[in-house]
Amino acid sequence: MKYYSYRYLVIFGLTWILLCKVSESNGQNFGGIPPSQDWKIKKTAQVDVIYNRGLEHRADDIIQDINDIQSHSVLSLGSHSDHIPIILRNNNLTANGFVSYAPYRSEFYLHGSQDPNLIGYGDWPQLLTTHEYRHVLQFSNFRAGPLNVISKFAGQAAMGGTYHFLIPNWFTEGDAVYFESEVTQVGRGQLPAFDADLHAILQAGKNHSYAKFRNGSFKDIIPNHYVFGYQLVAHGYREYGEDFWSRILNNSHRLKYGLPPFAKAIRKNTGQTISQFSNDALAQYVNLHSEFRHITDKSSPLFDDDKNIRNEKIILTIDADRSILLQSSYDEINTVYLVTGVRKEKLFALGATNDAYIKNYGSQIFYLNQSPHPRWTNQTYSDIYQYDINSHKNIKITNHSRILSFDHHPATGQFAAVLGDERGENQLVLLDANGEKQDTLLQIPGAIMAYPSFNDSGDKIVFTVRREGRMSLQTYDLRSRELNSIIPPIDATIARPYHHKEGVLFSSSISGRDQIYYYRFSEKQIYSISQSPTGDYNPTYNREKDMIYFSRKTAYGQRLYSSAMNLETSANALFVSQKTENNHSFLNQQTKQRKLDLSNQAMVTESDYKPLKHMFKFHSLYLNPSLSTPKLSIISNDYLNTTEAEIFGQYYDSDGTYALGGQVTYGQSFTQFSLEAQHRLNRKLYIRYNNEILSLPKSETTLEGSIILPLNFSKRNYGEYLTTELTHSIVQEHFDPSSLELPSNVILEPSQFQKTNLSIQWQRSAMMAYRDIIPRWGWNTYHNYFRSWDDSQPYLYYNYTHIYLPGFFKNDGFKINLQSQWNSRLANNYLPFYIQSAILPDYDVTTFTRGGVLAANYIFPICYPEVSIPHIMYTKRLAGNLFGEYFIHNPNTKIWQYGADLLLTARYLNLFEFTIGLRGYYRHNTKQFNMNLVFLSDL
Secondary structure (H helix, E strand, O other): OOOHHHHHHHHHHHHHHHHHHHHOOOOOOOOOOOOOOEEEEEEEOOOOEEEEEEOHHHHHHHHHHHHHHHOOOOOOOOOOOOOOEEEOOOOOOOOOEEEEOOOEEEEOOOOOOHHHHHHHOOOOOHHHHHHHHHHHHHHHHOOOOOOOOHHHHHHHHHHHHHHHOOOOHHHHHHHHHHHHHHOOOOOOOOOOOOHHHHHHHHHOOOOOOHHHHHOOOOOOOOOOOOHHHHHHHHHHHHHHHHHHHHHHHHHOOOOOOOHHHHHHHHHHHOOOHHHHHHHHHHHHHHOHHHHHHHOOOOOOOOOOOOOOOOEEEEEEOOOEEEEEEEEOOOOOOEEEEEEEEEEEEEEOOOOOOOOEEEEEEOOOEEEEEEEEOOOOOOOOEEEEEEEEEOOEEEEEEEOOOEEEEEEOOOOOOOEEEEOOOOOOOEEEEEEEEOOOOOEEEEEEOOOEEEEEEEEOOEEEEEEEEEEOEEEEEEEEEOOOOOOEEEEEOOOOOOOEEEEEEEEEEEEEOOOOOOEEEEEEEEOOEEEEEOOOOOEEEEEEEEOOOOEEEEEEEEEEEEEEEEEEEOOOOOHHHHOOOOOOOOOOOOOOOOOOOOOOOOOOHHHHOOOOOOHHHOOOOEEEEEEEEEOOEEEEEEEEEOOOEEEEEEEEEEEEOOEEEEEEEEEEEEOOOOOEEEEEEEEEEEEEEEEEOOOOOEEEEEEEEEEEEEEEEEOOOOOOEEEEEEEEEEEEEEEEEEOOOOOOOOOOOOOOOEEEEEEEEEEEEEEEOOOOOOOOOOOOOEEEEEEEEEEEOOOOOOOOEEEEEEEEEOOOOOEEEEEEEEEEEOOOOOOOOOOOOOOOOOOOOOOOOHHHHHHEEEEEEEEEEEEEEEEEOOOOOEEEEEEEEEEEEEEEEEOOOOEEEEEEEEEEEEEEEOOOOEEEEEEEEEEEEOOOOEEEEHHHHHH
């Protein structure tokens, strides 16, 4: 087998570009857990499971699932499986999990989504384990080859960057979804909702290019890489055998066929280019779903159709003339509208939520919003809010609750709610009108209850239950406290039940596509309401018009449809389980016996997890590619991310100096503590002598301690952050007092001095829509005060403030940037200099004592070109920026300059999105026109 060294040189070079990408993409909040939590660890040959006390049963289940995966060779990618720590998070309400490569670990968030259309109807921790551990197997068998030298040379972040560069994300996630679906039979691959967007756009004849599916679009609906990847991976297994992707992965990490290795490996193994392979996969998908192509029904669009991307999610009736609409688009986040006839009036943005839905009773709208704990950001809350249409006021009903879904009954004022607890389980509870807990109605071990809905009289609650890989629709009688099954467990989704006076509406995937059904209590009969080729969701009922409303997937987003209450077609025959196991499934909860192998007691013994023991396990080189302060570090942090250590080298462009040092930080207390030691080279000592300023080379050794308090006050649709840091330093100067550069009558000795720094940063900005270039509302202000304690006591105060304001149209906006600085003479002997600008003129920092920069930008989209240079660049948006900048330096220097930028947003190497611009500007003082490159972050 022949290898070429240039390939590895290219990989090494690109790895440095990717060093800062990997640890950020799957990162977590540093110090986000309180010290009161008691963390334990169970170790096996494959994993270390790290968890908070009370989650022992979850740890055992995960260990059992991984043992089962290891003992089967189904869909094998190779024989390698790296040992990995897995952290169980039980206080974060997001249904998520990830594998991070720096430090190499996985994290599971134990609260599953209420919506089965998002995650499937199986046991959530099991689905999570199956999916995330597949990533471990992918990465293990990738780095088993010759490229593993990168990990040994540059660490885990570089190896992770190399993996992301060589292996497309659609394979990583698509293969994991395929594996999760095949071995559990209840994963996302079995969900019609999972690929409903893809189904809709292909049915509409929108056959996009591989590059567009790979990189996304600001113009059209493009299913994410999970959906796209699943279709390609499934096609590969169906057409080329169970060992196909194992061969492709092996060829790729060995760079057997050159660059790009994954596409070249597919071509060598199939005779097709990656684009042809993608086209065949999607054509096969269309053929497999051809039975749905000709489905028609009598439903009608509720609003006029158009070609703009828009998701009309839910509509609720107020009275005969008015309704409440929840919708989102590429140009706005989830937003609630008042609809009167054909007129829409915007009421409010829904804000931070994992499950966008609303309830209304007359003019009162109820909804959920998430917020973090102000200090412990891995601890999130979900509370009920009430919006009054008449007064336009938002009221928070509950406080610091963990409500996953709810309903409200206007006559009693009560709320029926599903609460998440610290064991990752949930409870059905009753709350009073003030949001206080009245009663715990039901808790079913191992089950996810969802979407409670009151009947008209308020004495019964309908809700869904997911348990042991099946779903059912249940009713709970508040008077008798009896639980009854409306629809017994089935192998399909049941979502968003909505009470009608004589029954309950819901959507289900039992037919193979999501459709709307109606269960009538008096007849105990199920009726089919809609027949959709793409998927119908979120049913509601208009009593005045006796019409059912629901949201349907189309090629331009979800659109609301209406249907008459037709009860002629019985659907009872559908609701009989037809599921049969395939030859890949071995993690089926219905038949699986949970018996952990304890033959080797040492494998699963519980012990205490101590974060400080893991502080100095250096794992990666990390590159901060700043233009003004580039930094290269060797980093370490414990798996919980509560301690970190760093050895670094850094360059400071403002004064041309270098620093070498190390830092340790402890974050698992209310204030974070940091200790740093550094030696700074190439500094200058400035001396005023006979009206001249002399300079003498020097270096400095600094020992610095910091107390940091990061706070997060984010709520609804605004992110709000306050960070305060107090630092005190002891500095020792080093220079040659006998230097010939000093006049003979000047006697100086290196001194030791101290300095104190107080910095405060406050940031508040609105959530951005998908196509927004900058936040449409918000501001960010940072204040930094330095005082050096020596004979001259120099000081420096620096401030920057960024203000964001909406523009005139969609996605445009203004950004105002103000920087100001005041300092004493020769302050830069001891203190850093801060003023920065993309086009700042040259000036002498030794004479700077006060001044600043005021810049105004108006940024707007021009077009969305979508031009592809295969495997190199995919252009997504061209934007313009008109700007003016005013710089003042003491009273004497005033510079005014203005110009325009052409900004290109593109996706590079199919990996990361970046905006770079060409700037042309005119400097008014010198009458000169100049050009240079700028980045969006510099504006």
